Amino acid sequence: MSNSIIQQQSGGPEVLQWTAVDVPAPGPGEVTLRHTAIGVNFIDIYVRKGAYPMMTLPGTPGMEAAGLVEAVGPGVTGLTVGQRVAYVMTAPGAYSERRNVPAERMVPLPDDITDQDAAALMLKGMTAERLLHKTAPAQAGDTVLIHAAAGGVGLLLCAWARAIGCTVIGTVGSAAKADLARGAGAHHVIDSGTEDVAARVMEITGGKGADKIYDGVGKDTFEISLACIARFGHLVSFGNASGAVPPVNIALLAPKCIALSRPQVFPYIADRANLLATAANLFDAMRKRIITAQIHHTYPLAQAAQAHDDLEQRRTTGQILLLA
Numbered sequence: 234m235s236n237s238i239i240q241q242q243s244g245g246p247e248v249l250q251w252t253a254v255d256v257p258a259p260g261p262g263e264v265t266l267r268h269t270a271i272g273v274n275f276i277d278i279y280v281r282k283g284a285y286p287m288m289t290l291p292g293t294p295g296m297e298a299a300g301l302v303e304a305v306g307p308g309v310t311g312l313t314v315g316q317r318v319a320y321v322m323t324a325p326g327a328y329s330e331r332r333n334v335p336a337e338r339m340v341p342l343p344d345d346i347t348d349q350d351a352a353a354l355m356l357k358g359m360t361a362e363r364l365l366h367k368t369a370p371a372q373a374g375d376t377v378l379i380h381a382a383a384g385g386v387g388l389l390l391c392a393w394a395r396a397i398g399c400t401v402i403g404t405v406g407s408a409a410k411a412d413l414a415r416g417a418g419a420h421h422v423i424d425s426g427t428e429d430v431a432a433r434v435m436e437i438t439g440g441k442g443a444d445k446i447y448d449g450v451g452k453d454t455f456e457i458s459l460a461c462i463a464r465f466g467h468l469v470s471f472g473n474a475s476g477a478v479p480p481v482n483i484a485l486l487a488p489k490c491i492a493l494s495r496p497q498v499f500p501y502i503a504d505r506a507n508l509l510a511t512a513a514n515l516f517d518a519m520r521k522r523i524i525t526a527q528i529h530h531t532y533p534l535a536q537a538a539q540a541h542d543d544l545e546q547r548r549t550t551g552q553i554l555l556l557a
């Protein structure tokens with residue numbers, strides 16, 4: 234017998250219930266994992282609410298975790314009982330003590346990468362890596378604007394963009410979060426609660442605007458981003474923390490001749506070669522301390538509902554873990 238967070242229906246954090254479950258022996262191509270640390274991501278909130286139809290109900294949320302291989306199913310090669318692995322998958326189910334997972338999605342953990350750091354950064358770190366190196370490659374000398382700069386992905390983007398040689402402008406929702414964004418690498422921090430973000434970006438950039446904008450906030454920031462992007466800039470809308478961006482009239486992109494992307498990390502890591510290559514880039518950046526995990530909040534797995542409430546109410550900074 235094992236325990237998982239199970240939701241019977243879509244809804245608020247209260248639908249996340251600690252529930253005893255049976256975990257069968259792993260099937261062909263599967264391993265049983267005993268999770269040690271589970272990453273909490275904003276996408277888990279969209280899934281919990283039913284906004285992203287990625288989970289059948291009743292179901293267990295969670296897209297990333299680290300743990301130990303406890304049993305190996307028929308046909309699995311390259312993984313052994315006791316091995317440490319981490320993963321990010323489109324199939325939810327990580328909010329569990331134990332779980333059967335496809336072996337081909339597992340990334341073996343090097344000795345110098347801890348379970349907690351891996352669980353904190355598999356999804357957020359690979360997202361930051363792909364956004365900055367593939368979706369809209371940030372170049373030395375670029376001015377980049379990063380919304381929610383003190384958040385889980387935001388702190389990583391600030392640090393990585395600064396290391397690339399960009400001038401980094403971050404927005405935060407309160408003064409208390411500004412020091413964190415600065416500490417991570419932001420040269421300039423704008424408090425979106427009290428300041429006019431677009432006006433401040435134009436002031437900081439001498440009227441030019443930001444060359445690249447990485448926007449995970451969505452509805453509340455999309456028009457602000459359009460207003461303060463530079464000519465020939467690239468606006469990357471990669472999340473909806475404040476709600477979905479309404480349908481866009483592409484003619485709005487013409488006056489400044491800008492590019493607009495709406496990426497997801499999953500297609501970039503859909504095949505095993507790209508998954509392992511992106512994970513290797515991530516681990517390399519962690520080793521070089523270009524980025525570091527900023528695990529500011531941990532909760533027992535059974536208290537997943539509290540973690541969701543805190544994330545949704547903007548009470549968190551950095552990465553959030555559930556400990557199993």
Ligand SMILES: NC(=O)c1ccc[n+]([C@@H]2O[C@H](COP(=O)([O-])OP(=O)(O)OC[C@H]3O[C@@H](n4cnc5c(N)ncnc54)[C@H](OP(=O)(O)O)[C@@H]3O)[C@@H](O)[C@H]2O)c1
Nearest residue numbers: 274275360381384385386405406449472473474475497498
């Ligand atoms: N496309 C992808 O593949 C991908 C992958 C990972 C994450 N994401 C997206 O990246 C974004 C950040 O994810 P995360 O897990 O790191 O979360 P997070 O940034 O730690 O938390 C979200 C932050 O968004 C800001 N925010 C602004 N308006 C908000 C509102 N109305 N409600 C809630 N938050 C609001 C808050 O920061 P302030 O208070 O400082 O404004 C909040 O802390 C999310 O939109 C997520 O979906 C996308």
